[in-house]
Amino acid sequence: MQGYIIDIKPVKDDDLIVSILTEHEVMTTYRFYGARHSNINLGYKIDFELENTRSTIPRLKDVIQLGFPWILDNEKMYCWQRYIKLFYPHLKDIEGIDAFYFYCLENLVHVMIKQNALRAICESYISLLEYEGRLxxxxxxxxxxxxxxxxxxxxxxxxxxxxxxxxxxxxxxxxxxxxxxxxxxxxxxxxxxxxxxxxxxxxx
Ligand SMILES: [Zn+2]
Known part of the structure; x- marks a missing residue:
């Protein structure tokens, strides 16, 4: 599965609760510290597997970070992270999320290769408002x-x-x-x- 990390919460013993926006839902997953072999950060796009455990939250495993062309551009990454973070409160309680949100981010990643981050994000946000009938x-x-x-x-x-x-x-x-x-x-x-x-x- 693939998705964007839209929220990370530290819990006990350096474990993490990681929320991931996939094509159709926001998944809440549990990341054990001991399993940390690949970088996890807000805004990253990852490929991952889930493992069901006795806990109500599935365990995040086999994480592979999928890079963007501008992932090492600190300014773009900073703006991206501040924007993507807003998706968590916006979508967290919704069951069954329309693929629009995932593809909106996919498109934005692509547009930000060439365009200024703030401009690209503002324009992307306008299309989100239009989609939600709030423009x-x-x-x-x-x-x-x-x-x-x-x-x-x-x-x-x-x-x-x-x-x-x-x-x-x-x-x-x-x-x-x-x-x-x-x-x-x-x-x-x-x-x-x-x-x-x-x-x-x-x-x-
Ligand atoms: Zn007025």
Whole structure:
């Protein structure tokens, strides 16, 4: 089986509880310290086997790390790990996960070979919001429920609000339309992309 490690929790004696997003579910597995022969880290893609034990959590074994072309790029890896970590609270209690999430990450790994990490992640997140039906391209303000015709800002989940309703950073409306319709951040400067990134980090 293959999947992405989206959460790691240390337990007794240096053992780990490792949560893995596979094509169809989030698997919670137990990693014994003594069995640690291959590197395990948040965000890694791994090939693995599960072994059922008397415990309710299957044991993770035969782990092989599947590399990305940019795995040694610290900056990309850091952004990747912060993003992928958000998938755990977002998906952990859902039974039977649509393959969309796994392939969204597969695609992002590929896009990040060439594209700036923050830009690639923001664009990928927009497609996730669209998939979940949470992309508010009608640009109606969450606070006052009126349509936004000029300066627009965003809150958690990229929900649009009037910049004046939240006293937060204003974006040109056309830029935001482009983001929501074309799913591209090409018109956003680096500082604006970092602002989007900070909102994204509040949670998927
Ligand atoms: Zn408003």
């Amino acid at each position: 508010h391209s009608d640009l109606e303000c969450l606070i006052c429920e009126n349509i936004i015709n000029e300066d627009v800002s965003l809150v958690r989940g990229f929900l649009p609000v009037h910049a004046t309703c939240t006293h937060s950073k204003a974006f040109e409306i056309n830029k935001m339309r482009d983001l929501f319709e074309k799913k591209k951040v090409i018109n956003f400067n680096d500082e604006e992309v970092e602002y989007l990134w900070d909102i994204l980090l509040q949670g998927l």
